[in-house]
Amino acid sequence: MRKMLNQVADKLLRKSWTESRINRLVGEYRELYHAYASEDSLRVNAASGGVGSALLISLLEQGEIDGALVCNTDIENEKVRAHFTIATTKQEILAAQGSKYVETAFIREALPLIRQFNGRIAVVGLPCDISNLSRWEVKDHDLADKVKLKIALVCGHNSRTELIDEISQQLRKEAASPLRSYQFRKGHWRGELEAGFQNGTTIRKPFSYFSLYQNLFFYSEKKCLVCHDHFGYQADISLGDVWAYRFKQDPIKKTGVIIRTRQGSDLWQSSYRGGTITATSLDICDILDGQARAAPFHYNVSARSRVAPLFGYKVPDKVKTRVSWHAWLTALITLFNMRWSESVQWNRLIFRLPRPLLKAYLYLKKGLESLS
Numbered sequence: 001m002r003k004m005l006n007q008v009a010d011k012l013l014r015k016s017w018t019e020s021r022i023n024r025l026v027g028e029y030r031e032l033y034h035a036y037a038s039e040d041s042l043r044v045n046a047a048s049g050g051v052g053s054a055l056l057i058s059l060l061e062q063g064e065i066d067g068a069l070v071c072n073t074d075i076e077n078e079k080v081r082a083h084f085t086i087a088t089t090k091q092e093i094l095a096a097q098g099s100k101y102v103e104t105a106f107i108r109e110a111l112p113l114i115r116q117f118n119g120r121i122a123v124v125g126l127p128c129d130i131s132n133l134s135r136w137e138v139k140d141h142d143l144a145d146k147v148k149l150k151i152a153l154v155c156g157h158n159s160r161t162e163l164i165d166e167i168s169q170q171l172r173k174e175a176a177s178p179l180r181s182y183q184f185r186k187g188h189w190r191g192e193l194e195a196g197f198q199n200g201t202t203i204r205k206p207f208s209y210f211s212l213y214q215n216l217f218f219y220s221e222k223k224c225l226v227c228h229d230h231f232g233y234q235a236d237i238s239l240g241d242v243w244a245y246r247f248k249q250d251p252i253k254k255t256g257v258i259i260r261t262r263q264g265s266d267l268w269q270s271s272y273r274g275g276t277i278t279a280t281s282l283d284i285c286d287i288l289d290g291q292a293r294a295a296p297f298h299y300n301v302s303a304r305s306r307v308a309p310l311f312g313y314k315v316p317d318k319v320k321t322r323v324s325w326h327a328w329l330t331a332l333i334t335l336f337n338m339r340w341s342e343s344v345q346w347n348r349l350i351f352r353l354p355r356p357l358l359k360a361y362l363y364l365k366k367g368l369e370s371l372s
């Protein structure tokens with residue numbers, strides 16, 4: 001019954017994607033895969049199918065790279081923060097597994113780490129980080145020689161620290177103990193968050209406990225307003241979820257893989273042949289159906305640019321795309337929520353609103369996005 005419902009949902013949400021729209025949204029690509037880390041233990045703490053970590057581990061073990069730039073969750077003064085490190089062992093790569101939905105300082109932290117590192121490196125980052133790195137590579141040939149592979153995580157947007165601070169404070173109250181560890185998302189489909197506390201308690205909640213606010217763009221990073229890069233145009237390989245309902249019943253959650261460059265393809269093939277990764281081919285429409293709301297919304301900077309002055313933001317329009325009434329309304333809701341979460345006077349109200357009300361608000365936003 002559930003399988004049938006998923007198939008119906010899938011059919012209703014499936015869209016037709018023209019060549020030019022695919023080019024605009026996804027950029028150039030050579031190969032597409034639906035993949036997962038073959039070893040079960042490499043998927044336990046993964047955001048999706050554990051492909052990001054499996055790929056890095058196999059490249060390290062095959063001697064293709066000497067290190068990998070990864071992003072760790074640290075607990076600092078009981079607050080959840082994300083920092084970059086260069087992992088040189090399998091254990092270090094696994095310790096940094098999973099998505100960190102909180103702001104980072106790529107240029108300030110990661111670039112110096114890469115420059116100081118003595119060896120070849122694979123870099124994982126959000127699309128904005130990877131395009132910043134690519135710009136630096138043009139100016140700095142030593143840096144370019146060192147970076148062997150650029151992996152972008154498909155990205156809707158990222159959140160400021162205030163959001164995770166509020167969520168972790170609520171969890172701390174529930175556990176009545178200081179926070180010891182935090183994982184944003186693990187497990188099948190949308191997954192669960194997991195917080196560990198000093199008194200030994202572990203709290204798990206549906207990821208929506210956090211993502212309800214995130215998806216409504218409360219406490220979004222400002223730079224995300226001007227970004228139209230959902231899939232990581234400048235990467236050698238992009239990794240993301242494939243949220244098409246037809247894959248919901250798969251017993252193993254998988255990662256959608258977009259291979260863009262020759263270098264990406266060569267390194268992917270050496271990991272695949274080594275057996276670390278299990279993969280089947282995927283169609284670009286599967287990837288886009290899985291991002292059917294988020295990707296067109298993300299690309300449409302023009303809509304955000306139009307409504308930005310209403311909220312005192314400046315958003316330069318780099319894409320000059322058509323703004324339909326529903327794209328305009330979605331942008332209005334998005335920027336209104338961002339502004340609301342910036343208001344010292346009113347932002348406490350956000351967390352006092354009943355969740356069912358916020359859920360209805362989110363469904364309205366998603367409904368409008370589906371019209372695109």
Ligand SMILES: Cc1cc2nc3c(=O)[nH]c(=O)nc-3n(C[C@H](O)[C@H](O)[C@H](O)COP(=O)(O)OP(=O)(O)OC[C@H]3O[C@@H](n4cnc5c(N)ncnc54)[C@H](O)[C@@H]3O)c2cc1C
Nearest residue numbers: 046047048049050051052053070071098100155156240241
């Ligand atoms: C802020 C954010 C937003 C995202 N939005 C979407 C989306 O809208 N749609 C979608 O399909 N996918 C999105 N993703 C990507 C998705 O969550 C997974 O990261 C991706 O599918 C790879 O999963 P995996 O299991 O293969 O990788 P894993 O094995 O979990 O490895 C992930 C690697 O990424 C690194 N990493 C994690 N977070 C960050 C970060 N913030 N900055 C730099 N490196 C990091 C980790 O250290 C690890 O090395 C997002 C990820 C992030 C961090």
